[in-house]
Amino acid sequence: MKAALLLIDLQNDFCPGGALAVTEGDHTIAIANQAIDACLARHEPVIASQDWHPAEHRSFAANSHAQIGTLGELEGLPQRWWPVHCVQGTPGAAFHPQLKQQRLAAVFRKGENPDIDSYSAFFDNGHRTQTALDGWLKSQGITQLAVMGLATDYCVKFSVLDALQLGYSTQVIVEGCRGVNLQPEDSQQALREMQQAGAHLVTLSQFMHR
Ligand code: VGL
Ligand code: ZN
DSSP states (O other), rough: OOOEEEEOOOOOOSSTTTTOOOTTTTHHHHHHHHHHHHHHHHOOEEEEEEEOOOTTTTTGGTTTOTTTTOOOTTTTTEEEEOOOOOBTGGGGGOOOSSGGGGOOOOOEEEETTSSSSSSSSSBTTTTSSSSSSSHHHHHHHHHHHHHEEEEEIIHHHHHHHHHHTOEEEEEEEEEEEEOOSSTTTTTHHHHHHHHHHOOOOOOHHHHOOO
């Protein structure tokens, strides 16, 4: 069984000081770097997703005449309205400077279509189009994923649920995740949902000594 580490959206805008800052979002970086070292020692590839929106993306509250954090609808899908974040080519969209990003075997960008949001690293929120991630993993013969990153209750959750649906044996490195938590329990709830769907919740130590 061949494995890979999938790092979700470890970008400046999701870290303190960023446009869509997640509490302790930057605490995931040291965890990611330890997981990266363990993977490379085992000759397992490390890949990452990157939220990569055009400035006119309609998930941005300002582009949809909506209030940040409230719920609306976009192209027939429920849509949370976000502050402007991860705009293509801006510092906020860059990976956190401490992340060992030169170790990444591939990066999969998402959220480029202004009319639909894309939380999952595999599909947009309507499962209408997919990124190159599944094809890449299949081309490498990878059947097992360890996932961590930002944010637990959005992009990590939907990436993990899609990975499971696509048939990947999926671990979540819990210490390496932080959530938006618009409601205080959202991240705990998301972890439960991932577990109920078949994900294995693991500590960094369990992952390192696998
Ligand atoms: C994310 C909200 C909007 C995430 C991305 O990476 O979890 N959340 N865009
Ligand atoms: Zn986004």
